[in-house]
Amino acid sequence: MVSEEKIRKKVKKKLKIDNKRLVNSFKYAKEGIIQSYKGEQNLKIHTFIAILVIIFGFFLKISYLEWLVCLVLIGLVLMAEFFNTAIEYVVDLASPKIHPLAKAAKDTASAGVLMMAIISAIIGLVIFIPKIITYIGG
Numbered sequence: 001m002v003s004e005e006k007i008r009k010k011v012k013k014k015l016k017i018d019n020k021r022l023v024n025s026f027k028y029a030k031e032g033i034i035q036s037y038k039g040e041q042n043l044k045i046h047t048f049i050a051i052l053v054i055i056f057g058f059f060l061k062i063s064y065l066e067w068l069v070c071l072v073l074i075g076l077v078l079m080a081e082f083f084n085t086a087i088e089y090v091v092d093l094a095s096p097k098i099h100p101l102a103k104a105a106k107d108t109a110s111a112g113v114l115m116m117a118i119i120s121a122i123i124g125l126v127i128f129i130p131k132i133i134t135y136i137g138g
Contacts, residue, residue, distance in 0.1 A: 036085045043081045046117065050074040053124060060131040069127065073120040080116045084109040 036043055053070055062070065087109040095102035 032082070032086075036082055040081065040085050042113070043078070043085065046077050046081055050078065056128060060128065060135060062127060062131065066127050069123065073123060077113070077116050077120050080113045084113045 037047075053074060057067060057070055088106055091102045091105050
C-alpha cells in the first residue's frame with residue numbers, strides 16, 4: 001500500500017510549476033502561430049474579418065454582452081482554423097501519398113471550420129444589422 005506521505009509528495013511534485021517547461025510551452029505555441037500564418041491563407045482571412053468585427057464593434061458601440069459573444073466567436077473560429085491546420089499537417093505526415101481517407105480527414109476538418117465561420121457570421125449579422133440600420137436611419 002502506498003503511504004500517505006508518498007501520495008503527498010507525488011501531488012506536490014505534480015503541482016509544482018516547471019518554469020522552463022512553462023516558458024517552452026509558450027515558445028512552441030508562438031512558433032505554431034507563426035507557422036500557421038505563414039502557410040494558411042484562410043487564417044489570414046479569418047484574422048482580417050476578426051479585425052473588421054472589432055473595428056465595427058467600437059464604431060457601432062456594441063454592448064458588453066455583444067462584445068463577449070463576438071470575442072468568443074472570434075476565438076472559436078481562429079481555434080478551429082488552427083486545429084484544422086494541425087490536422088492537415090498530421091495527415092500529410094501520416095499519408096504523404098494521396099489517399100481517400102486522408103482527403104476525407106482534411107475535408108471534414110475544413111468543414112468544421114466552415115461551419116463555425118458560417119454560424120459566427122450569422123450571429124454577427126444578428127448583432128450588427130440592427131446597429132447598422134439604427135446608425136443609417138438615425
